Every structure is written in structure tokens, then in C-alpha cells.
Amino acid sequence: MDLYPLFNSLRIAAIAAVFVFFVGIAAAYYIAKTPRVIKGILDVLFTLPLVLPPTVVGYLLLLLLGPKRAIGSFFLDHFNVRLTMQWWSAVFAVIVVVFPLMYRTARGAFERFDEDLADAGRTLGLSNTHIFWRIRLPYCKQGIIAGVVLSFARALGEYGATSMIAGYTPGKTATVSTAVYQLWRTGNDALAFKWVLINIAISAVVLLAVNLLERPQRRRY
Amino acid sequence: MLQVDIEKRLDRFTLQSKFECDNDTLALFGASGSGKSMTLKCIAGIEKPDKGVIQLNGRVLFDSEKRIDLPPQKRRVGYLFQDYALFPNMSVKGNIRAGMRRLSKAERALKLEELLTQFHLKGLENRRPDTLSGGEKQRVALARIFAAEPEVLLLDEPFSSLDTLLKLQLIPYIRDIISEFGGESILVSHDIEEIRQLCPAIIPIASGVTESAKDTETYYNELKEQFDDLK
Structure with missing residues (x-):
């Protein structure tokens, strides 16, 4: 059994999770400081991929990154790099689909933060950067870790946008979810079933991890 | 003034x-x-x-x-918050040290000892705020404020x-x-x-x-x- 799809899915999900961790946290943090109208618009924009069908996300991404489209043709002309149909093309798709999960959980965690703690830190002479990394993030740790794990899990299973932007090339762009579809379509039921089991196992483990993380800790503070 | x-x-x-x-x-x-x-x-x-x-x-x-x-x-300015606003992820020691950003390392150790004694916090150094009583929390908050040497x-x-x-x-x-x-x-x-x-x-x-x-x-x-x- 060729395990390439598993390896490929894991690296795509890992890269996307790391990216989404930083950008999602930054977005969640800075959106709280924007004026109400802009906040409303940005919030809808950031959350939209969560409710859009992944195929719509894939379509929109192809509009930008396709070889004949604005960004796609720029990279093709100047760097001779094709942005679609590479294993890492799926990273774009996965990032967009998964971003709302990280953003939403991080925002929820930040909203529960006790601002007195930040104010106390500032009167004590701590820099805002120090307060963010050493007080705010640790306080919101549980929610943020849960967000990353959830994003990683969702990233592993992404199919719609991935299949549109990266396609299915065995040994190149194949992922677990695209492999399941292709194997089933070509009548290779036995192998498809193995991948289904692998998929279920990974997802179950990740969800278990999320539940353990979200279990309320003793905090009477 | x-x-x-x-x-x-x-x-x-x-x-x-x-x-x-x-x-x-x-x-x-x-x-x-x-x-x-x-x-x-x-x-x-x-x-x-x-x-x-x-x-x-x-x-x-x-x-x-x-x-x-x-x-x-x-x-x-030394601000004592109503609920003391102790940093829940830091020990008593960590909370007090947080106020000492301006001091050198050697000064910090000395000052920490001084404040722990002054505010009767000896023995509580490594405790987390959520394990302290109301009075203890207040003393930690005060020690932390004085660590930053406020003018008011x-x-x-x-x-x-x-x-x-x-x-x-x-x-x-x-x-x-x-x-x-x-x-x-x-x-x-x-x-x-x-x-x-x-x-x-x-x-x-x-x-x-x-x-x-x-x-x-x-x-x-x-x-x-x-x-x-x-x-």
C-alpha cells in the first residue's frame, strides 16, 4: 500500500495549521480593536469560507491563481512557477477553508480574556508585546490550542477545494481524501476502504485531543 | 503632589x-x-x-x-485592582517579578526577598493565584505594585x-x-x-x-x- 497520500495530507495540513495559527491569532487580536462597521465586514469575510461550499472556494482560488489569471500568470511569467496542480497548491485551498476555524476559536478565547490583567501589566511597566505573549496568550492557551488542532483535523479532510486546485496525481498531489474518491471511482473498493479506516482513526484521535483540551480546568480565578 | x-x-x-x-x-x-x-x-x-x-x-x-x-x-502609578488582577499563569514569585522590569538581575533577587518578607509571602512563592485566599492575593498584588516602585x-x-x-x-x-x-x-x-x-x-x-x-x-x-x- 502506497502511503504517499497520508504523507502528503499530513504535510499539507501541518503547513496550513502553522500558517493559520499565526494569521488567525493576529486577525482575531486586531479585529477587536477596529471600529464596529469594519469589524462587522471583516468578520463576515473571515468566516465566509466556513459556510461556502469548498468547491466555491476552489473556484474563487482558481480565478486568482490559475495559470491565465492575475496572480497565477504573474508567477508563471516571472518565476516560471505554476501555482496550481502542485502538491503545495492544496496548501492554499486548505488555508482558506480552515482559516475561519482558527480565527473563530481564537476570537472566542480572546473575548473571554480579563482586560484588567493587561491593564495591570501596563501599569507595572510591561510592554504590550510582553503582555501579549506572556499574559494574554497563556490565558487563552486552551482555546487557541483547540483551534489549531481543529484546524489541523479539518485540513486533513479537505477535499472540494483541494481537488479543484491540486487535482489528483498519484504520488504527486494525491491526498487521503482525494485518494478515497479516486479509488472508489476506479472500482478499487478494498483499498478505498483501508483509506477510509485510516481517515476515521486520525479524525477520532484528533477530536479526542480537542475534547481533552477543552475540558474546563480548575480555574476559580 | x-x-x-x-x-x-x-x-x-x-x-x-x-x-x-x-x-x-x-x-x-x-x-x-x-x-x-x-x-x-x-x-x-x-x-x-x-x-x-x-x-x-x-x-x-x-x-x-x-x-x-x-x-x-x-x-x-501603582494600581491595585478590585479583583487584584494577578496573572493566573504565573506563580506568586512570577507575579512579583513581573513588576521589576527596570531592575538588574541581581537587584531583582534581592528585591524579591525583601518584598516576600515585607508582605508575609514566604512559603507561598511558588503557589498559583487561584490557590490563594483573598487576603493573600491582596498581599501579592501589593508586593507586585511595590516591586515597580510607584510614585502614587x-x-x-x-x-x-x-x-x-x-x-x-x-x-x-x-x-x-x-x-x-x-x-x-x-x-x-x-x-x-x-x-x-x-x-x-x-x-x-x-x-x-x-x-x-x-x-x-x-x-x-x-x-x-x-x-x-x-x-
Whole structure:
């Protein structure tokens, strides 16, 4: 059994999770400081991929990154790099689909933060950067870790946008979810079933991890 | 010497806070929502007044006309929060050290020992805030404030989250700390008995407007007479 799809899915999900961790946290943090109208618009924009069908996300991404489209043709002309149909093309798709999960959980965690703690830190002479990394993030740790794990899990299973932007090339762009579809379509039921089991196992483990993380800790503070 | 003369529009009224405090302990007395805490937050730089001037020992902390607005980090104001605002992810030691950013490493160790002794926190160094009693939390918060060597103490309802017995024990303790500190201290409270035991001077505040400073006992007797008349 060729395990390439598993390896490929894991690296795509890992890269996307790391990216989404930083950008999602930054977005969640800075959106709280924007004026109400802009906040409303940005919030809808950031959350939209969560409710859009992944195929719509894939379509929109192809509009930008396709070889004949604005960004796609720029990279093709100047760097001779094709942005679609590479294993890492799926990273774009996965990032967009998964971003709302990280953003939403991080925002929820930040909203529960006790601002007195930040104010106390500032009167004590701590820099805002120090307060963010050493007080705010640790306080919101549980929610943020849960967000990353959830994003990683969702990233592993992404199919719609991935299949549109990266396609299915065995040994190149194949992922677990695209492999399941292709194997089933070509009548290779036995192998498809193995991948289904692998998929279920990974997802179950990740969800278990999320539940353990979200279990309320003793905090009477 | 702390001089405050500020205005700030709030939802229900416009805060007009004007008073001076010179090496003394002053109480801001009023009902909850009367603008007491907001005044303290403006002095600390956590909130920004619409206009006015705040000066501390000749330093301008805030001046709307000269567009001066020092960040809280540079004001050297010791702010005791109502719920103490201890950092839950740090030990007692970590909380106190957080106030010592300006000191060198050697100085920090020395200062930490000094503060742990002064605030009777020996043996609690490695405990987390959520395992401490109300009184212990308050002592940690005070030690942390003094670690940062403030020029003025702002005490925001320091006893409101403590039960009566503990409060009675802690009042003399806080009085000693304030007098040892020697600088200006401002106590915000809605409890006149508390103020009588801690502050010789009182500034009543209602709907965001401060009255002139009064002798606490004189004011207390006036209040009592008013209530006696009602009976």
C-alpha cells in the first residue's frame, strides 16, 4: 500500500495549521480593536469560507491563481512557477477553508480574556508585546490550542477545494481524501476502504485531543 | 503632589474630576457608577480623558492641549485592582517579578526577598493565584505594585471582594503600608467606615462630578446629621 497520500495530507495540513495559527491569532487580536462597521465586514469575510461550499472556494482560488489569471500568470511569467496542480497548491485551498476555524476559536478565547490583567501589566511597566505573549496568550492557551488542532483535523479532510486546485496525481498531489474518491471511482473498493479506516482513526484521535483540551480546568480565578 | 483636572464624556454623564493630593491619603467616595474608578483609570493611563491635565510630582502625565499622553508604562502609578488582577499563569514569585522590569538581575533577587518578607509571602512563592485566599492575593498584588516602585498608589475598592472579618483585619495593615509608602495614595470606596479608618481627607463624587476635599470626620458627621433628620 502506497502511503504517499497520508504523507502528503499530513504535510499539507501541518503547513496550513502553522500558517493559520499565526494569521488567525493576529486577525482575531486586531479585529477587536477596529471600529464596529469594519469589524462587522471583516468578520463576515473571515468566516465566509466556513459556510461556502469548498468547491466555491476552489473556484474563487482558481480565478486568482490559475495559470491565465492575475496572480497565477504573474508567477508563471516571472518565476516560471505554476501555482496550481502542485502538491503545495492544496496548501492554499486548505488555508482558506480552515482559516475561519482558527480565527473563530481564537476570537472566542480572546473575548473571554480579563482586560484588567493587561491593564495591570501596563501599569507595572510591561510592554504590550510582553503582555501579549506572556499574559494574554497563556490565558487563552486552551482555546487557541483547540483551534489549531481543529484546524489541523479539518485540513486533513479537505477535499472540494483541494481537488479543484491540486487535482489528483498519484504520488504527486494525491491526498487521503482525494485518494478515497479516486479509488472508489476506479472500482478499487478494498483499498478505498483501508483509506477510509485510516481517515476515521486520525479524525477520532484528533477530536479526542480537542475534547481533552477543552475540558474546563480548575480555574476559580 | 498629584494634580488632576479632567473631563471625559461617558454614557450616562460627563466625568468632571478636579482635585489635588499632596503626600496624603485621599478618598474618592461615591456610589458605584459615579466615576470613581474611571478617575483612577484616567490617572493610570488606562482610560483617556477628553480634555484636561494630570500632573504627578511636576511630571505631566496627561495634557490635552499640549497633546501629552504618557502610556501607563511610563506613569509610575501603582494600581491595585478590585479583583487584584494577578496573572493566573504565573506563580506568586512570577507575579512579583513581573513588576521589576527596570531592575538588574541581581537587584531583582534581592528585591524579591525583601518584598516576600515585607508582605508575609514566604512559603507561598511558588503557589498559583487561584490557590490563594483573598487576603493573600491582596498581599501579592501589593508586593507586585511595590516591586515597580510607584510614585502614587491607586487603590480601587481594595476590600470589596473580601468578607467583613478579613476586611477588619486588613484595614490596619493597609494603613501601615500606606503610611510607610509616604507618597500620595488615593482610595476609591463606597464604604464611609472604611474611609474613616484610612483617609483623613475625602472627596465626595456624584454623577461624575467631584466636590472639594473635606475633612473626613466633619463630612461623616454632616452625613450622620442628615440621616438623623430623616428619622
